[in-house]
Every structure is written in structure tokens, then in C-alpha cells.
Amino acid sequence: MHKLLQSWDQKSLANYLNQFSPGKWARETINRWIKGKASPSFTHHEYQHLLDLLPETSVTPESAAFRFVDLFAGIGGIRRGFESVGGLCVFTSEWNKFAQRTYKANYHCDPEHHVFNSDIRSVTLSQQQGISEQQAYQHINREVPDHDVLLAGFPCQPFSLAGVSKKNALGRVHGFECQTQGTLFFDVARIIKAKQPVAFVLENVKNLKSHDGGKTFEVILQTLDELGYEVADKQYQGKQDPKIIDAQHFLPQHRERIVLVGFRKDLNVHQGFSLTDIARFFPKQSVSLGSLLSEVVDSKYVLTPKLWQYLFTYAQKHKAKGNGFGFGLVNNNSVARTLSARYYKDGSEILVDRGWDFNRSFEEQLESGNRPRRLTPEECARLMGFSKPGENQFKIPVSDTQAYKQFGNSVVVPVFEAVAKLMEPRILNAVQIAKSANVA
Known part of the structure; x- marks a missing residue:
């Protein structure tokens, strides 16, 4: 307790x-x-x-179909997707203390079968000088439980390629150990190298593809290939890249994220896998924003006259200049803009319309009760797919400010439930092949 x-x-x-x-x-x-x-x-x-606050789980070590680790876990959005298909989380890494609170309040983290880590660099030894690759891999093998699938929503950082040729000339490390050092993707790559999971799922913002002039994405793909994995849809050149998934197919929020799915080449289960097939799991009936909103909301979420006037004036000024900057006003039938980690500041990207009449004088309405309001944290949880109205309530054990940051930094859960369903038969097949190979 x-x-x-x-x-x-x-x-x-x-x-x-x-x-x-x-x-x-x-x-x-x-x-x-x-x-x-x-x-x-x-x-x-x-x-x-x-x-009632203690988190429960339907997946036990005895019933688990496969085991996975959850890196850069945030509040566990990707984990929820893979638990939904019978996966057991055996290792979590998340450095933010407030995100840790929310994670531990919502997920069963039995210390007998699960390890919780705060700083992944303490596991990979990436910040320690004089550590050999072999020492690092041995330490990872001691600290990270064996697992079948690696999940990671790693931060996006540029890679510095300077000095690679010099290190090669001196006989020092090369390949990913050289090219990705100093980034958090390096830590992910080291764990993949040491533990050799049958599959992985990496998640990032859409702009990862163009980050640092495309160099970041190129090095990531090269690294994963070097590690012996085939990335799904790697060579896709069209406009609708299946690796970029928009959450509005599942919930009323325009939120694009890049999803990299990879399978170990030696297990030969990757042939024909494509994220284009995720469309099979789109909801047959769209979810309306109105169905996610609460009927009764505390007045503290209604914008103050001062803040609403500031946002309104700011939007008008940019509209006059021909810019698209301003607030995003939504109603029951809207598809919301992307919920961001800065939502706690003013809520401007998603404001719920409460009957503001743009044809009437702004000043005469300002003191009325129909100013727009922010989403509540509970509504954010629904918009991100962590809970549904009246059921499966997601626990929020932190302040509103921290909750807004956490949901804004998270993933939309149904997206990764669909990714997990799409991967599930190949994961199970790969696990069996890997076990047979080890026995042989």
C-alpha cells in the first residue's frame, strides 16, 4: 500500500x-x-x-504469449497495445518522475517478474568512459530480462558523423557504436544488439524522416539493418508512407507518428509484412469527439476573460497577416488538432466551443458564461485512447499540468493496439522458431 x-x-x-x-x-x-x-x-x-487504486493485470507469466520491454515508456501507451494481445511487460525504463507515478498507478509492476529502471544509460553504460562493447553487452544481459519484443518511443536527436573515418583509422569502434554514440537511439541499439529480440517497434514524431536533413533517419535504418533486422516498408517512396500513421483513423484527433516495425531477418517471418494492412483494424464506426466529452465540467477549465481575449486578439492579428496561427475551436463533430505537451499553458490547440457567437460583439460576450474551455485531463485520456467514457478509467495521480504534459507526449493507444494485432501472428511464429533453434 x-x-x-x-x-x-x-x-x-x-x-x-x-x-x-x-x-x-x-x-x-x-x-x-x-x-x-x-x-x-x-x-x-x-x-x-x-x-481499487491498485493496478491489475490479465496477463501473468504463466499465461503470457510473449515477453516485451517498454523503453522511454512515458505513461505506457505502447505497452497497453501489446498487453492487449497477451504480451507480458518484464522491463520498463522511464526517467520522468511524474510519468513514473502515472505508469505505476496504472500498470501491474510486480518486482518478482518486472524491473523498473529510471535512466536507460545506467543499463547500457553509454555515459561511462573506458567501457568496452563487450562489457556493455554483458551488463545489459545482467540488467535486462530476456524478451521477445522491444518497444521504444525514443527521443529524436541528431547524429554527428564527424570523426568516423578517424576512429576507423585508429581501429576503434565503428558502425552503429560509432555513428550513434551520444544519442538515446544508441542505447536502444545496444539493447537490441545484446538481447536480440525477435521483433521491435520504434515510435517517433513524423518529422524523424526529415530530421537533420534526413541524416538521422538514414543512420537509424542503416543501424537496424546492421543489427540484422528487416524494417517494414523501409523502401516505400510514395506520398502515403505506411510507416506514418494518423490517429484520426481511430479517434477524432489529427496526430501523425512514424512507426518502425522490424523482425529478425534470420527468422524469416518478415516477408510480406506491411503497415498498410493496419487499415483492417480501423473502427467500423467512427468515434465522435462529442462522445468523449464530459457532460459536467468544473468551471476552472473555462478560459478566463483575460486569456480568451489574448488568444482571440492573437488569432485575429495573424489572420490579418495571412497566417494560420491561432486557436483550434472544436465541437462535437470535429477532428481535433494534435494534443501537445504545451497544452497546459493555454489549451489553444483544442478549445471546446461553448456557444461563442462570432457575429456578436466580442466585448459584450466576454463576461458571459460561453467562453471556450480546455479539455479536462480525463477527456485527454479518452482522446488519446487510454480510457472510454464510463469504463476502463485511466488513473491520473498527478496535477493537471503534469497530466497535460504526459498525454501530449504520449501515443494514441488504439494505434498501437492495431500495430500489435497486425504483428501478433508473426511474433508468435518467430518466438517458436527462435525457441526451436535454441533447443537444436
Whole structure:
């Protein structure tokens, strides 16, 4: 129970407990409790509600179809996709302490079968001087459990190719160990090299393809090829690159991400695999934005007159210049803009229309109650596919500011549920082939 409390900030936990025992739980009381300076005293009713906060899982080590690791995990959006097809998460790495809280509040992380890591560089030893490749791989093998699939939503960083020829001339490391050093993709590549999973899924922003003049993407593909993996749709040259998936096929949000799926070449399960086939898993009936919005919302999410006037004036100024900058006003039938990590600042990219009349005087309406509002964190969870209205509620144990950042940095869950379903038969086939080869 104590570990559960550490996943929640004091304010959120106090608000939760005070739903059942109004006024009893102050933030200071819970803070002393979390730090071990006081012992909690629960009623049976309170204890039962706290038990409801403990994350559950339907996938056990005995029932798991395959095992996977979740790197740069954020709040576990990709993990949810692969758990949905029977995968068991055995290792998680996430450095942000607030994202860790949300992750641990929502996912079963049994220390007997799961390892939680904060800084992946402590596992790969990428920041330690004088460490040989062999030492690094041995350390990874000790720290990271064996797994079949590697998942990683790694940050995008430029690679410096300077000095490669000099290092080659001196007989030093080359290939990916040289070209990707100093980046977080390097850590992903080292783990793939050491653990040799049968498959991987790497996720990034759409602009990864053009990042640093295309050099970043080129080095990534070269590295994955060098490591012995075939990347799906690698040579695709058309306008509609299947590696770039727009979440609006699943939920009403325009959000494009690049998804790299790779299978080990030696297992020969990659032939014919293409992300174009993900269309098989598009919902038969589109989800409306209105169905994701709450009927009753706290007034604190309504824009203040000052903020609404600023956003309105800012948009008008840029419109006069012929620019497209401004707020994004949505209604029940809209497809929203991309929810970003800066949403907590002013919510300008997705503002819910509450009946503002653009044909009437701005000033006479300003003090009225129909100013637009932000999405609530719970609505963001639905827009990102972490929960559905009235069911499968995603726990948010952090402040609104942190929650907005987390959802804005995350992935749309149904996209990766579809990717997982598409990969599932090949993963299972590859796992069997790999096991047979090891036995032989």
C-alpha cells in the first residue's frame, strides 16, 4: 500500500480520499504518511477504495504469449497495445518522475517478474568512459530480462558523423557504436544488439524522416539493418508512407507518428509484412469527439476573460497577416488538432466551443458564461485512447499540468493496439522458431 501512495501526489490522493471521508485527509497528513513519519488509520470503507487504486493485470507469466520491454515508456501507451494481445511487460525504463507515478498507478509492476529502471544509460553504460562493447553487452544481459519484443518511443536527436573515418583509422569502434554514440537511439541499439529480440517497434514524431536533413533517419535504418533486422516498408517512396500513421483513423484527433516495425531477418517471418494492412483494424464506426466529452465540467477549465481575449486578439492579428496561427475551436463533430505537451499553458490547440457567437460583439460576450474551455485531463485520456467514457478509467495521480504534459507526449493507444494485432501472428511464429533453434 505504501508503494501505491508513492505513485500519487498528495493533492490528488487527498482529493480521492476526501470523496469518501470529506475533510479528513489533508495534503500534509498524506505527505507525512508517504514519508513514513506517520501511520495511516483507515476505515474499512477507505481501505477498500484504496485497494481499487491498485493496478491489475490479465496477463501473468504463466499465461503470457510473449515477453516485451517498454523503453522511454512515458505513461505506457505502447505497452497497453501489446498487453492487449497477451504480451507480458518484464522491463520498463522511464526517467520522468511524474510519468513514473502515472505508469505505476496504472500498470501491474510486480518486482518478482518486472524491473523498473529510471535512466536507460545506467543499463547500457553509454555515459561511462573506458567501457568496452563487450562489457556493455554483458551488463545489459545482467540488467535486462530476456524478451521477445522491444518497444521504444525514443527521443529524436541528431547524429554527428564527424570523426568516423578517424576512429576507423585508429581501429576503434565503428558502425552503429560509432555513428550513434551520444544519442538515446544508441542505447536502444545496444539493447537490441545484446538481447536480440525477435521483433521491435520504434515510435517517433513524423518529422524523424526529415530530421537533420534526413541524416538521422538514414543512420537509424542503416543501424537496424546492421543489427540484422528487416524494417517494414523501409523502401516505400510514395506520398502515403505506411510507416506514418494518423490517429484520426481511430479517434477524432489529427496526430501523425512514424512507426518502425522490424523482425529478425534470420527468422524469416518478415516477408510480406506491411503497415498498410493496419487499415483492417480501423473502427467500423467512427468515434465522435462529442462522445468523449464530459457532460459536467468544473468551471476552472473555462478560459478566463483575460486569456480568451489574448488568444482571440492573437488569432485575429495573424489572420490579418495571412497566417494560420491561432486557436483550434472544436465541437462535437470535429477532428481535433494534435494534443501537445504545451497544452497546459493555454489549451489553444483544442478549445471546446461553448456557444461563442462570432457575429456578436466580442466585448459584450466576454463576461458571459460561453467562453471556450480546455479539455479536462480525463477527456485527454479518452482522446488519446487510454480510457472510454464510463469504463476502463485511466488513473491520473498527478496535477493537471503534469497530466497535460504526459498525454501530449504520449501515443494514441488504439494505434498501437492495431500495430500489435497486425504483428501478433508473426511474433508468435518467430518466438517458436527462435525457441526451436535454441533447443537444436
